[in-house]
Amino acid sequence: MNLTINARDAMPNGGRLEIETQNILFDEEYVKLHPEVEPGSYVMLAVTDFGEGMGKDVLEHLFDPFFTTKDKGKGTGLGLATAHGIIKQHSGQVFVYSELGKGTTFKIYFPACEKSVVVPEKKKDIVLSHGEETILVVDDEQSIRKLIVDTLKPLGYKCIEASCGTDAIKLAKNTPKDIHLLLTDVIMPGMNGKELSRVIKANHPAIKIMFISGYTENAIASHTILDAGVNYLPKPLTPTLLVEKIRQVLNRNHRKT
Numbered sequence: 001m002n003l004t005i006n007a008r009d010a011m012p013n014g015g016r017l018e019i020e021t022q023n024i025l026f027d028e029e030y031v032k033l034h035p036e037v038e039p040g041s042y043v044m045l046a047v048t049d050f051g052e053g054m055g056k057d058v059l060e061h062l063f064d065p066f067f068t069t070k071d072k073g074k075g076t077g078l079g080l081a082t083a084h085g086i087i088k089q090h091s092g093q094v095f096v097y098s099e100l101g102k103g104t105t106f107k108i109y110f111p112a113c114e115k116s117v118v119v120p121e122k123k124k125d126i127v128l129s130h131g132e133e134t135i136l137v138v139d140d141e142q143s144i145r146k147l148i149v150d151t152l153k154p155l156g157y158k159c160i161e162a163s164c165g166t167d168a169i170k171l172a173k174n175t176p177k178d179i180h181l182l183l184t185d186v187i188m189p190g191m192n193g194k195e196l197s198r199v200i201k202a203n204h205p206a207i208k209i210m211f212i213s214g215y216t217e218n219a220i221a222s223h224t225i226l227d228a229g230v231n232y233l234p235k236p237l238t239p240t241l242l243v244e245k246i247r248q249v250l251n252r253n254h255r256k257t
């Protein structure tokens with residue numbers, strides 16, 4: 001881009017800009033004449049303008065940072081220094097051919113990639129399993145409840161939401177339907193998820209329980225908040241993982257939770 005901008009600036013009254021690409025092999029013979037070049041296959045990118053061209057005084061400093069012949073405010077003199085940096089970082093070479101009044105050609109050579117680029121196959125659309133169970137969702141963070149409900153409702157699940165243990169217990173009592181799953185945060189203000197699960201379980205013996213937490217499984221187990229082996233879903237939640245785990249737990253033998 002900077003090369004083409006420079007070309008435009010070199011032709012204030014308009015003119016012709018050429019951009020070329022070409023595969024090139026630098027063999028041993030060529031490398032003898034240009035010892036700075038490693039032999040091998042290269043891809044050339046050339047930018048040519050037929051503008052004002054450059055004299056020796058300019059060519060000598062062309063890639064120096066802050067070297068500019070443009071008016072104050074017009075050029076920073078960093079364009080070619082940046083381009084040079086990028087080319088070198090890609091093990092490339094740059095050559096300049098220019099004559100005053102005749103125009104300029106910048107030729108850049110990048111080492112060619114011998115292997116073809118493997119384009120990863122487009123991921124198949126993920127199909128989330130549907131369900132019609134009722135799920136009691138308890139988390140003090142509204143955004144998490146929203147994520148869960150927004151994921152589950154369209155799949156057919158019925159969700160009851162509560163922001164704390166006390167509310168969850170009340171809602172569970174007042175729900176005439178079966179509640180199939182308690183999906184609860186572990187650490188919440190007031191009652192924690194484990195305490196809540198005990199109370200709910202006492203009133204709904206068949207309910208399955210799954211905990212969600214931002215803490216790692218190990219941290220939670222070592223704080224003895226949760227027993228090892230409980231159903232546990234780590235945050236951050238993703239819809240795919242959420243649905244997958246929920247289905248696993250709901251499909252399990254009824255006697256287990």
Ligand SMILES: Nc1ncnc2c1ncn2[C@@H]1O[C@H](COP(=O)(O)OP(=O)(O)OP(=O)(O)O)[C@@H](O)[C@H]1O
Pocket residue numbers: 002006007010049051052053054058062063067068069070074075076077078079080081104
């Ligand atoms: N195609 C060209 N024709 C004539 N002179 C050029 C050409 N490309 C670069 N130059 C000269 O090289 C100088 C440095 O170019 P460079 O792109 O580094 O900075 P700039 O264009 O002056 O400012 P910037 O790119 O930071 O806006 C320019 O000021 C100009 O004198």
Ligand SMILES: [Mg+2]
Pocket residue numbers: 002005006075078079080
């Ligand atoms: Mg420039």
